[in-house]
Amino acid sequence: MFEEIWKEFQREISEEQAFSLSLLMAFSWHYGEWQDDFGLDIGSGAMVSQGSLIESIKGIQGYDVREAFSRLSERINWQMVEQEAVQRLLKKMIDCFVWYGKKGEDPREVFALILDLMGRDGKCVLTPPGVRRVIVELLGPRKAKHLASSCCGGAGLGLELWDYLRLRNPEISFCGEEQSRELCDVANLYSYAYGVSAGEIVERDVLTIPEERERQRYDMIVMDVPRGRNVTELCQSTDPRLYGFTKRNIYADWIFIQDALYRLSEHGSAAVIVTPGSLIRRNEVSLREQIVVNDWLEAVITFPNNLYPKDHTGRELLIFNKAKKRKGKTIFLDISGYCQRTGRNVHSLTEEGIKLVKKVFDSAEQIPGVSAVCGREEIGENAFSLKPLQYIRRTGEKEIQSGITLEEIAQIVRGSQLLKKSDIKENGAAFFINIKDIQNARLEFGQADRIQRTSSVCKAKFRISKDDILLTSKGAVLKAAIVEANPPEAYISGNITMIRVDQRKYDPYVLFEFLISEQGQIALERIQSGTTIRIISNASLQTLKVPNYDLARMKQIGGQLRRNQERYYREITEATTRFQKERGRLLDELEELT
Known part of the structure; x- marks a missing residue:
């Protein structure tokens, strides 16, 4: 129902305007539901306006939320909103929200739907639902008092995990960090809808060198590294997160990873989503060595391609744990084949794939073609590559005994x-x-x-x-x-x-x-x-x-392989020549018949 209204909206106003306006309307409805009233006076031909929307939440507690709502409203072209066609659609939207309320729909699901509609067109990048579920399944059972969601976007990933964690610890705090001011405002509204009381959304650029006073220790950090920002950066010797790194340049994805580790408590866990190059790029091999030697890497999981709309690049999930129980061991998992098509060039994780990750992660089971458990020495022998496929053995595959x-x-x-x-x-x-x-x-x-x-x-x-x-x-x-x-x-x-x-x-x-x-x-x-x-x-x-192999015997067999190949190509050439010659002769005979 709402998706139909969204499509109609896009014919009247821009996508960005439709997004901001829908979000404000949904928040007004959500707050009104808490107050047993929609909040907007829509009777007697009244129009939805910036003033009426802001008035609808005037009783809300929380300066940051009110400011976020106000800033988002300032991004809207209200003259366009006054048009009859737009007002008609807004009232259809209100009816839709009221219908959702009567059905008992969770307002957070409506927020998620609006963010998802925006994400489908690649306008804002959301962590796919299946990936979010995997992270919640793996980190949710752990204890945490302080959770941070870095590069949080609309904060969907972090809030889902927070919602699960608070079942064991109702006092858990939440901090969302995002470079974009607009997305900070979106996250502020979303976190309010989730009922976060102990928390904040802050505007922060991870690539900026942090000051010591800014360093906070979190029990848990989640991060979906922004793909568009993965460029080569000049390595700053004053950056405490890159201590011991001696290269002149560094890819930004490893600054994001190091930022999470730098701010993680001594017993903390983190989930960081990266692209495959992060796992094998030679430039950052010393940083990969650090995390392996420090025994902080708990698991690496390869996801299917095409999980993100308009982005075919695969993703890898790094699970860090500074106090892991399986000392000296790392789980490598490949679920790239566990996907189903949900749209044009868009896939989603299957339920079977999600359950398989949880099973292997909990049991450390080694399944041919799916998982492997490796020690630090083996990872070191492979130049500290973190690519799961490099360690997972296929069914029937022979292992090189002497290499x-x-x-x-x-x-x-x-x-x-x-x-x-x-x-x-x-x-x-x-x-x-x-x-x-x-x-x-x-x-x-x-x-x-x-x-x-x-x-x-x-x-x-x-x-x-x-x-x-x-x-x-x-x-x-x-x-x-x-x-x-x-x-x-x-x-x-x-x-x-x-x-x-x-x-x-x-x-x-x-x-x-x-x-x-x-x-x-x-x-x-x-x-x-x-x-x-x-x-x-x-x-x-x-x-x-x-x-x-034994060198003498190998050279003997190698010589035979060479002669066999030379004979094969020579015979192919001779056979081709004979074929062409005979073909020509027969065609000449055919020509004589005419």
Whole structure:
């Protein structure tokens, strides 16, 4: 019913205006319900106006709430609201709210619906309901006196958790923090609707270095890191949250994570939602090492893609606990397959997925393809990657008993990204290899771009040689090829990674066969970042473990693999030639019949 009114509203006024006005109307109704009266005098043809709305809540206790209501009302173009069509819709909205009241609907659900309608169009980013439920299920049973919701938006996530926690501790305080003044005002109204008495909503930018006097200790913190703000920031040596971090730059998501840990009490817990890059990015490896060594990381959970409207990027949930019971252990969980479609390019978590998270989190059960429990040493061996897929074993997957890392046996080079359009020449003397030129595990030069030798990409380190293994370092599908004997002069693009094996330590054909095997593909998938476009970094490849064989026997088998492949391609060429020759002969005979 309300959604129909919302759609009609959008034909008369802007979405932002419809949002603010609907929220104020809902709050006026909510406050009036408490007073056994709607609050608005709508009889005798009276109009809904800024004055009538403010008058409807004049008896409310709480200066911050009244100020928030007033500021939101000032964002509305009241001349537009006076139009007959808008007034008609406002009265339909009032009837809708009265009907909700008679049905016994919780006013908080109406607030949530208005926020959800705004979020569906990507105008404000809300934590999806299923993700909120997971966090409440995991943190709700714990004790807390002071709860903070950082980057709170409309405060839906934090308030749901607060509502659950107060069952055990009615005196629990709530603090919502948000950079946007408008969203602070929205959160103020929402927290009032929830009945928060001991709490506040403050305007705060997490990226600003906090002063010591601002540091408060919370028993629990929840945070959905704003994706649009995840940019590279200059690292400030004076920032106490980044103590021991020596890099010049830092991605903002790790400032948000460190902010939560910095303000968490010595026995506190936190839930932080981030994008996948946070878990594996090499720049912040020392910070990941800190939290693993300090034993603060309790669980990492991979969610499905497309949970957020108009945002296909996946999300990961980090659960921190500074006093966790399972010492030295971290749970890794992947529920990316537990989703259902709820709209165009929008998914939601299934009930089964939510229950599975709770079950595994409580029991620390290791389920093939779903979960793993790892110690600090194993995480350290994987360059402190926090990506669940890197630790979760698939059903039937073989574990490498004796392994060696790729950086121990090969040189890894990412291709050049400096090619200019002017460098591409039809009669160029060299080839420039890109993703499209790897077909069926073989390099195909027929459609490859040609470039002049004077191009800046024509450097020795980018030039391919016999036995080099080429991997696509970026793209939707992972491709691989091994360079055959006597290749033409060719250089690799930035979308290609070249693995040049030290043949004194390993055989290139054995390595190639491992990389294209099912086990190798799983290993490569584990170290990829990104969702739609998968990326493999050099740093991730360096830590990739491959089987460690007896060198003499490996070289013998590698030589046989090489000869087998050469014979296969030679026979394909000969068979193709025979086919084309015979086809031509038969077509000539057919031509003679006419």
